[in-house]
Amino acid sequence: MAHVLPDLPYSYDALEPYISKQIMELHHKKHHQTYVNALNAAEQAYAKASTPKERIALQAALKFNGGGHINHSLFWKNLAPAASEGKGNGGVLRDGPLKEAITKTWGNFDTFKKEFNATTAAIQGSGWGWLGYNPQTKVLEITTTPNQDPLLSHVPIIGVDIWEHAFYLQYLNVKADYLNAIWNVINFDEAEKRYLEAQSGAKL
Numbered sequence: 001m002a003h004v005l006p007d008l009p010y011s012y013d014a015l016e017p018y019i020s021k022q023i024m025e026l027h028h029k030k031h032h033q034t035y036v037n038a039l040n041a042a043e044q045a046y047a048k049a050s051t052p053k054e055r056i057a058l059q060a061a062l063k064f065n066g067g068g069h070i071n072h073s074l075f076w077k078n079l080a081p082a083a084s085e086g087k088g089n090g091g092v093l094r095d096g097p098l099k100e101a102i103t104k105t106w107g108n109f110d111t112f113k114k115e116f117n118a119t120t121a122a123i124q125g126s127g128w129g130w131l132g133y134n135p136q137t138k139v140l141e142i143t144t145t146p147n148q149d150p151l152l153s154h155v156p157i158i159g160v161d162i163w164e165h166a167f168y169l170q171y172l173n174v175k176a177d178y179l180n181a182i183w184n185v186i187n188f189d190e191a192e193k194r195y196l197e198a199q200s201g202a203k204l
Contacts, residue, residue, distance in 0.1 A: 032069070
């Protein structure tokens with residue numbers, strides 16, 4: 001069954017002023033759509049491949065485009081219109097299990113945010129910053145993946161795209177400004193839902 005581009009759960013301008021309508025349209029309709037198209041093509045080619053060599057040759061395309069589709073499908077749900085703009089619930093970390101887990105590990109949210117932003121900004125080239133749930137230790141950890149690699153070692157709770165296409169048209173080369181701004185549109189309700197599902201052992 002072919003993969004399809006998921007609809008956004010909000011309008012393209014809903015995340016303004018923190019993420020512009022122009023970026024959202026390009027990011028969703030062009031970049032994510034490209035990953036979906038290329039993933040479908042790679043899977044079709046893999047199904048027709050008759051030798052191990054042909055299948056091995058397709059692994060890079062499957063990983064890159066499959067990861068791009070997985071990561072972006074999560075990313076859109078990770079975002080919500082900003083509460084600070086009176087538009088939605090973005091940026092609001094309510095009292096509850098996720099806030100308690102963050103406070104237990106980092107002491108407070110601001111310390112967590114600074115560590116997350118510093119770790120993500122330090123990625124060389126393109127990649128993703130993650131708040132992930134470690135199923136072995138049962139704790140939240142900050143981690144990163146290069147390129148479009150999906151997060152496999154942890155259950156992804158929050159993912160932030162640090163590819164230039166996610167921010168350059170608005171923030172130019174100043175990653176720090178983008179990383180500070182995006183917390184205003186992080187959907188912590190969705191993140192907490194994922195955290196609770198991870199704790200229960202659900203496959204995400």
